[in-house]
Amino acid sequence: MHPPSERTTPAPQPATPQSTRAPRITLRADLRASWVDGLIAVVITAGLFALIWARITSGASSTATVMPFMAEDPRAFWLYFLSQAFGWSALLWAWGTVLLGLLLSGRRPSWLRISATRLERLHRTTSLNTMILIAAHALLFAAELIRFDDDSWPAATWTAFVEAFVPGGYQSGTGRIAIPVGQAALYLAIPLGLLFYVRHRIGPKTWRVMHRFVIVVYVLSVWHTLLYGTNVWYDGWFRTTIWLLQIPVALLLLARLMRPARRSERLPAVSAASSKPLWGVRLTGRVAAAGVVAALLAVVLSGHDGGRQQPPEDTSSSHEHD
Structure with missing residues (x-):
């Protein structure tokens, strides 16, 4: 008689790591x-x-x-x-x-x-x-x-x-x-x-x-x-409301320009790794954004934005559309 065969169990398979990639956004x-x-x-x-x-x-x-x-x-x-x-x-x-x-x-x-x-x-x-x-x-x-x-x-x-x-x-x-x-x-x-x-x-x-x-x-x-x-x-208040809404946009844009999320885009890093023209362009952008914020504050405080201040005397023939 032949000896009974040994019962073998399959070797455990290594767990397949699940993909950590996020699902593709469509x-x-x-x-x-x-x-x-x-x-x-x-x-x-x-x-x-x-x-x-x-x-x-x-x-x-x-x-x-x-x-x-x-x-x-x-x-x-x-x-x-x-x-x-x-x-x-x-x-x-x-x-x-x-x-x-x-x-x-x-x-x-x-x-x-x-x-x-x-x-x-x-x-x-x-x-x-x-x-x-x-x-x-x-x-x-x-x-x-x-x-x-x-x-x-x-x-x-x-x-x-x-x-x-x-x-x-x-x-x-x-x-x-x-x-x-x-x-x-x-x-x-x-x-x-x-x-x-x-x-x-x-x-x-x-x-x-x-x-x-x-x-x-x-x-x-x-x-x-x-x-x-x-x-x-x-319209004073209606038009001024539009300008008031621009202030948080301008301030947040200025904050992002002054301190970008990526270190490589910050002025010291740009100055060290890139040419002076690129550094100058980025600095100009920050200065321009600061100027926009100052202009917005001036418009809101003064109430004058260079738009139409007084209606014309006769508008009966005007057919403006927006």
């Missing part, structure tokens, strides 16, 4: 997650529309001063007022997403209890909704142009497209400057915002450099509003 996932933020934006836009409507009907809005025919029959211009409301909510969301981005670009304040992950996701969703709100503002403006065009539908649509979306296509009054400024904000916001989702292809360093130009989009948006927002013309 545009589709962020769009799904942005519905709460988008719903809040819709509610805010509805509230702004109600405020604009109330100010028009009461005669308190500067829009009624610039275009009195709108106050005579506000129901005929509801689409225009809705475009204004979307424009204001787009500016508000742009302000919020810029603040979130600046908070994420360095050490977070101790009083901010939200985690970095949630803050980053909120920044992405508010950024996506900002793009949507800006596009809605422009589309509603184009729809308003179509409504009051007596040409055929194809001709009116083409004219509205040129005036609303082609730089230089709008040739009336202040819009000759203000409309291209707004178009520049729209056409820069979309690619700069979406570059995040292809940063693995263009490289993180390239993405960081390009993403910093988002602040230019915000400046263009504020400039467009002050130039073409007829409901802030001649």
Whole structure:
């Protein structure tokens, strides 16, 4: 008889280490997650529309001063007022997403209890909704142009497209400057915002450099509003509120420039590792940001920003749009 074979047990396999890489962030996932933020934006836009409507009907809005025919029959211009409301909510969301981005670009304040992950996701969703709100503002403006065009539908649509979306296509009054400024904000916001989702292809360093130009989009948006927002013309407190909101953005931007999150971007490190021209460029940026903060404080304290101070004597023939 053969001896019974020994029963062997398989050698224990080494545990496979689980990947510590975070799940890849996709545009589709962020769009799904942005519905709460988008719903809040819709509610805010509805509230702004109600405020604009109330100010028009009461005669308190500067829009009624610039275009009195709108106050005579506000129901005929509801689409225009809705475009204004979307424009204001787009500016508000742009302000919020810029603040979130600046908070994420360095050490977070101790009083901010939200985690970095949630803050980053909120920044992405508010950024996506900002793009949507800006596009809605422009589309509603184009729809308003179509409504009051007596040409055929194809001709009116083409004219509205040129005036609303082609730089230089709008040739009336202040819009000759203000409309291209707004178009520049729209056409820069979309690619700069979406570059995040292809940063693995263009490289993180390239993405960081390009993403910093988002602040230019915000400046263009504020400039467009002050130039073409007829409901802030001649209005002291309404216009001053816009300037007050810029102070935290300017201060936080200055703080980030003075002490960047990456040590390699701080002035002593740049001076030691790079050429003098690059050091000079970074120093100039910090000085310019400090100058902007000082200018903002001067504007708010003085109440004068160089805008329209007194309404013209006769505005009955004025047909400005924002």
